[in-house]
Amino acid sequence: MTTTLSQQTREKLKGVSTATLCTALFKRGLRNQFIQDVRPLSPKRTNMVGQAFTLRYIPAREDLNTLDVFRNPEHPQRAAVERCPPGAVLIMDSRRNARAASAGSILVSRLQVRGVAGVVTDGGFRDSPEIAGLDIPAYHHRPSAPTNLTLHQAIEINVPIGCGDVPVFPGDVVVGDNEGVVVIPLHLAEEIAAEAVEMTAYEDFVTEEVLGGATIIGLYPATSEAPREKFAEWRKKNNR
Structure with missing residues (x-):
């Protein structure tokens, strides 16, 4: 088991919110x-x-x-x-x-x-x-x-x-x-950081959509294929 936080994981965690991290932890039963x-x-x-x-x-x-x-x-x-x-x-x-x-x-x-x-x-x-x-x-x-x-x-x-x-x-x-x-917990840090980066990218996309007038229904969370496809295009365009 690793005992040291990697520099790569540290850098990922520097760019995500505690709110997003709490959601990722909640998914794993940590409340x-x-x-x-x-x-x-x-x-x-x-x-x-x-x-x-x-x-x-x-x-x-x-x-x-x-x-x-x-x-x-x-x-x-x-x-x-x-x-x-x-x-x-x-x-x-x-x-x-x-x-x-x-x-x-x-x-x-x-x-x-x-x-x-x-x-x-x-x-x-x-x-x-x-x-x-x-x-x-x-x-x-x-x-x-x-x-x-x-x-x-x-x-x-x-x-x-x-x-x-x-x-x-x-x-x-x-x-x-x-x-x-x-x-x-240290043993979860790498996977939590990776997931939080992904969540942050999608939430940034959602924020742009909502500020542009989009409804959150079907978008947040993504419950249909349309927002996923639009997110993939957004991500490519914004190098995310």
């Missing part, structure tokens, strides 16, 4: 892959795509979660920022709790410089205006100024987590667009 209540801090021109590198928070225990923990180079939050591989996505289980930050602009800037593909939390980021201005795609629930130490205790990295009610396993493929984030 809970879109991370709930997580949004981009700022729009980006291309999708975030990378394999998951995870960080898990638990509720903070006050005697163990003081500022002194940051002196430890093996502190899980710090370790995650320094060990997340280039091209991967750092994805955090913050218990869907945005009352304290999951990270701030300095840590996210470090991820950007290290070549990480993106960062996701089901909690919140502090310094959110600064993070929004970075090139790295970042997704959270809402801004949150208090330090993570207030409520979150970083406990371990690169283990299975839940993020926005979605199970995320290390190595899963994480795709984010300007709508949100979807998680694809």
Whole structure:
């Protein structure tokens, strides 16, 4: 079984929507892959795509979660920022709790410089205006100024987590667009990407037809041969 996302599949996933990916996953019985209540801090021109590198928070225990923990180079939050591989996505289980930050602009800037593909939390980021201005795609629930130490205790990295009610396993493929984030099991990524490219081409054709006055009946979905033939002509003309 493959353990690495191919560059070809990565490029395909950069050009399809999370909506289309959710439909392709639904066809395979996967209904809970879109991370709930997580949004981009700022729009980006291309999708975030990378394999998951995870960080898990638990509720903070006050005697163990003081500022002194940051002196430890093996502190899980710090370790995650320094060990997340280039091209991967750092994805955090913050218990869907945005009352304290999951990270701030300095840590996210470090991820950007290290070549990480993106960062996701089901909690919140502090310094959110600064993070929004970075090139790295970042997704959270809402801004949150208090330090993570207030409520979150970083406990371990690169283990299975839940993020926005979605199970995320290390190595899963994480795709984010300007709508949100979807998680694809790695073993399905290649076939999902190929199908999504095909679906996107047909949906672009349908959009042109509908904007030109066509009815969706028989067209979307294609339930007769006529739209399929017209799509084949459109595809040839548009090199799709």
